[in-house]
Amino acid sequence: MADSSSSRVAKAKRHSRLVGFLIRLVREKPLGTVGGIITLLLLLTGIFADFLAPYGMNESHGVENFLVPPSARFWLGTDNVGRDILSRVIFGARISVIVGLAAATIATILSTVIGVVSAYIGGKLDLIVQRFVDAWMCIPGLIFMLVLIAIIGAGIWQVIIALGIQWGITGSRVVRSAAISIKENVYVEAARAIGCPTTRILTRHIVPNIMAPIITLFTLRVPAMIITEASLSYLGFGIPPPAPSWGGMLSGSGRDYMFRAPWMALWPGLTLSMVVYGINIFGDAVRDLLDPRLRGGVGRYGVRAKKEAKK
């Protein structure tokens, strides 16, 4: 019984913390709130693309509707095979959401595992892993991903894996430096002294205490993933057509017809820029709110301790 009630308390607390976080976001970071709204809009568009798009993503409207400029029927115009650009941009949101979230999740988990293990075990392992990361950072990221995708083939999951590996390894530095400072705390030593297995120390004592940089890493990775996927698709090494990737819409036919039908390249890129901009300012706001160094006065622990003392 005690277990369930304590878990319920923990749940309620987390909930109130999330709400408290949102209230602080709106109150202290108006620009970040705008970014949050753009992020939310992107998410909703991605989820409900089927209901929002006026036409299917690969539905052609016949020869007479090739390269139609923006009009009442086709709000953003049509492309060189008569597909509605608005519908393709809306369905493109779904690809960006999937790629952004999945790749950022893989990258963050990879960074966390590498960073925390390397920092906690230290010694020779840390040295070897860090030299490996050094060497990795010397290979230009975009070029590594081009080669990797040439190996495993183009496609949405391949792109996600390539992005996840590349950014996961380079991001492990951030996690490692955060974990190293936590590792020296007395409570970690105490946990080791009472015989906690290493996995438990890592998952219960170290990772929860570096959650702030991990969340920040995640939010700042999402826009980077979206923009890199677009770049890869633009170069022809990303998600193959006819899938409506925003980057892919700018390459190939979007480029061939760019003088006759500039709207083909204009709208996907504009949407992409706005979305990445929105998530970036949202991520910045999240970082400012989570990073205790940028906050004046008492940290999170102080606040919680006071509340508990009142009870």
Next chain:
Amino acid sequence: MLIPTVLMVSFAIFFLVKLVPGDIVDALQTTIADVAIDKEALRLEFGLNSPLIVQYGRWLGVAPQPDGGFSGIFQGNLGVSWFSKVPVLELVAMKWPVTLELGLMGLIIGQLIALPIGIYSGLRQDTWGDYLGRTFAILCISVPGFWIGTMVIVFPSIWWGYMPSIMLIPFTEDPIGNLRMFIMPAVVLGMALGGGTMRMTRTMMLEVLRQDYIRTAWAKGLRERVVILRHAVKNALIPVVTMIGLQVPIIVGGTVIIEQIFCLPGMGRLLLTAMFNRDEALISGIIFIFAFILVLTNLVVDLIYAYLDPRIHYK
């Protein structure tokens, strides 16, 4: 530290490229479909029949080539392009000036945009100018180079009939024309770089301005110009130098994309062509050169860092 890193990088590059399914022989087969090719003879010619480790040794220059000689990275040789039968270094020699010029101009323009705005933002924190500067910085990071590049080509040509030159104008023949040709691509590249530097400069300015020695400088009655330039900016820019060093991979990736948009015949385009042709020797060669430049830049940045910050000493 330099040699182990280079070795590790070369190992990674070689096996990464080797893993790409299908080799040059298959690629040739698809390009010249009606000509019968003796596949085995070709594989023998390219040395593809030897074990991978031997091929890697040959590439490094520690194992003998089929003809018995040693020629590899240690001998300063990156092999011969499989597709055009021209030495990789010779191919690169024709292309690197374009990439270097683009990269350097992009870097300079990026810092020219970033440093003044970053310093201003840091000095006037939470004013309208600061908000504008920060918004602009995030915008620079968010707008993809390949899109703004395309727009920069399309709209001026539609509105004013302006067309950028397709042929490369060498700097030695027509410096003005050459610069005019590179200015747009360099600005697009510089924007992507400038955003990061701008934010870093602002953060560092904010941190430095709260230091005790700045208060001392004010208390001594120094003029504002001296406090800001001599005391604050000089110290705030030290980490920014590292940041600029870290941007070299972004420059390399950026030049690949920007050369593609603006049809500049540089190393990025050479790499993409090589990838479409499955020209393994050329691909590994170009990536190795890029990686080598990165390793060198990291070293140079460390040295500059030690020079700028007297607190750091390397033994």
